[in-house]
Amino acid sequence: MLEFINENIQLIYLVILMIFVGIELIGHVPSVLHTPLMSGANAIHGVVIIGSIIVMGQAEHTLSLILGFLAVVLGTLNVVGGFVVTDRMLEMFKKKK
Amino acid sequence: MTTHILQIIYLIASVTFIIGLKFLGNPATARKGNLIAAFGMGIAIFGTIFLYTSPESGQHLHNLAFIFGALIVGTVLGFIAAKKVQMTAMPEMVSLFNGMGGACAMLISIIEFQHLSDGSLVGLESKLFIIIVGMIIGSISFSGSMIAWGKLSGNVKDKSFGKQQLINVGLLLVILVLAYFTIMGGVMDASTLFYAVLTLSLLYGILFVLPIGGADMPVVISLLNSFTGVAAACGGFLYDNKVMLVGGILVGSAGTLLTIVMCKAMNRSLLNVLIGNFGGGATGDAATSSSFEGSIKEVSASDAAILMRYAKKVIIVPGYGLAVAQAQHVVHDLELLLESEGVEVKYAIHPVAGRMPGHMNVLLAESNVSYDKLVEMEEINPEFNTTDVVLVVGANDVVNPAAKTDPNSPIYGMPILDVENAANVIVNKRSMKAGYAGIENELFYKPKTSMLFGDAKKALTELVSEIKALG
Known part of the structure; x- marks a missing residue:
């Protein structure tokens, strides 16, 4: 445990800072925007796709290649679907006279 | 050199995530915020594909054809699904996409584990720890989101049985104990334990969401959303990748807060949503009080x-x-x-x-x-x-x-x-x-x-x- 913290101390600082940034960022969001916000955040955690690309780019066995392919497809679905759906929701919030 | 450029790209992408989330919180800038975050995601993805070098071998990524193939398949499917969905079906769509992200995190952990278990696991406890945490959270988020999706689209009914909460807590404990032994080794074959943890985590996700009433699904989706964020952040530890960490933790913390805010709007606590079966328990005494003047x-x-x-x-x-x-x-x-x-x-x-x-x-x-x-x-x-x-x-x-x-x-x-x-x-x-x-x-x-x-x-x-x- 201690070893883990020591090895990753920089990242742990980053984690703690980001926790506060995340809370600060959406502290005063009007409830009107909750659904788009959730959807937008959903797209952002699609960043997990970076990991799947790295895994796949280093895959050697057929099995990891197949699983990696699947992971990249799913990650892309999360990213693309997430951003497009959010955009569709927000498109409707244009100010109208 | 390329690594330095990639680090700068990751830095820019991380900033776009923060700005994007900030802009999403205001009706006037929300749409722009979403596009900014999407741009950041784009450069992070392509930067990784072309500039990433393995810290061990110094090699660039290969299998590029497969990577692009997967990207294209995912993009086409995601785009069509997102464009076609009815506005009324939005919540289940978000849940579905969330599940995809969770499954992605789960698969990464599985592949990395297979890779590690080719050699000796001794001395790799830190890495194993992160892999297993990412796998547990990712798979709970995946199976839970699928159930939430099924409930919202009407394919899965609310189900609760006696002692459900007890079973869930017990299951979670078993998962944690097995995970501990997978990491520390010495008890059983690590692979067997690992896949047992995987199976039980998937089962836990199902049992966790199943008894929660349909009306509370939004809260659950928001919670699972932040779970997936944390699972993505585990990837950040695994690859020492700051953009995954920033994106994941931001969503993890913002998502958790959003979940709490949603519960507040209904004047209920998160715990109450998670363990109280709203629809089920309430009907009994309500039937008796149906005579109004x-x-x-x-x-x-x-x-x-x-x-x-x-x-x-x-x-x-x-x-x-x-x-x-x-x-x-x-x-x-x-x-x-x-x-x-x-x-x-x-x-x-x-x-x-x-x-x-x-x-x-x-x-x-x-x-x-x-x-x-x-x-x-x-x-x-x-x-x-x-x-x-x-x-x-x-x-x-x-x-x-x-x-x-x-x-x-x-x-x-x-x-x-x-x-x-x-x-x-x-x-x-x-x-x-x-x-x-x-x-x-x-x-x-x-x-x-x-x-x-x-x-x-x-x-x-x-x-x-x-x-x-x-x-």
């Missing part, structure tokens, strides 16, 4: 039309029934028609109207209702005193006075729209069936309330033509 008064479309046409001010209270009936366009027609006759029209939006907080706004905005006409609960409540007619469309629990008057009611304490302060209340419902919470609504029995039965779309269309007939 007064009687149900039905109103015809033409009478309702006259009432509204000659009113000074009308407030429309949209609810889930409106969403189901896809009546958002008709309600907008009604609004325009009344306005052209000189009636002041506003919409009262309860924070949890529809299926998700903010869902009603999205729906009404889809049918071109002006953003300024959607008034939030706190602002509109004082206005009901001066309102001639309130038209409740497919809403029930959010206008139930029991939330204020009956301490035994399961929704007691939930803030409601004070529609009973208006001169007249017209309630459009399909039938006298109770709402989500499964409780009777005294409002319907009040002398000033009249019921306009029928499917929201049909009833409103009729109302519109009756008002037109009045000239």
Whole structure:
């Protein structure tokens, strides 16, 4: 445990800072925007796709290649679907006279 | 050199995520915020593909053809799904995409574990720890989101059985113990343990979401959303990748806060949502208290039309029934028609109207209702005193006075729209069936309330033509 913290101390600082940034960022969001916000955040955690690309780019066995392919497809679905759906929701919030 | 450029790209992407989330919190900048974050995601993805070098071998990524193939497949499917989905089905779509992200995190952990277990696992405890944490959270998020998706789209029914909570807690403990032994080794073959943990985590996700009522799904999706964020952040530790960490943790913390805010809007605690079975438990004692004074008064479309046409001010209270009936366009027609006759029209939006907080706004905005006409609960409540007619469309629990008057009611304490302060209340419902919470609504029995039965779309269309007939 201690070893883990020591090895990753920089990242742990980053984690703690980001926790506060995340809370600060959406502290005063009007409830009107909750659904788009959730959807937008959903797209952002699609960043997990970076990991799947790295895994796949280093895959050697057929099995990891197949699983990696699947992971990249799913990650892309999360990213693309997430951003497009959010955009569709927000498109409707244009100010109208 | 390329590694340095990639690090700068990651830095820029991380900043776009922060700015994007910030902009998403304001109606004027929200759309731009989403695009900014999407841009950041794009450069991070392509930067990784072309510039990433393995810290061990110094090699660039290979299998590029497969990577691009997967990207194209995912993009096409995701784009079509996102463009085709009905606005009313938005919540289950978000849940589905969330599940995909969770599954992606789960698969990464599985592949990395297979890779590690080719050699000796001794001395790799830190790495194993992160792999297993990412796998557990990712798979819970995946299977949980799938169940949430199934529930929202009506394919999976609410199910709870005795001692469910006990079983869940027990299962979670078993998962943690097995995970501990997988990391520390020495008990059994690590692979066997690893896959046992995987299976149980998937099972846990299912059992975790299954007993939670359909009405609480938004809260659950929001929670699972932040789970996936944390799973993505585990990838950040695994690859010492800061953009994964920033994106993941941001969503993890913002998502958790959003979950709590949503619960607050319903005046319930997160714990209460997760362990209390709202719909199920409440119906029992509610059935006994169904005798209210007064009687149900039905109103015809033409009478309702006259009432509204000659009113000074009308407030429309949209609810889930409106969403189901896809009546958002008709309600907008009604609004325009009344306005052209000189009636002041506003919409009262309860924070949890529809299926998700903010869902009603999205729906009404889809049918071109002006953003300024959607008034939030706190602002509109004082206005009901001066309102001639309130038209409740497919809403029930959010206008139930029991939330204020009956301490035994399961929704007691939930803030409601004070529609009973208006001169007249017209309630459009399909039938006298109770709402989500499964409780009777005294409002319907009040002398000033009249019921306009029928499917929201049909009833409103009729109302519109009756008002037109009045000239």
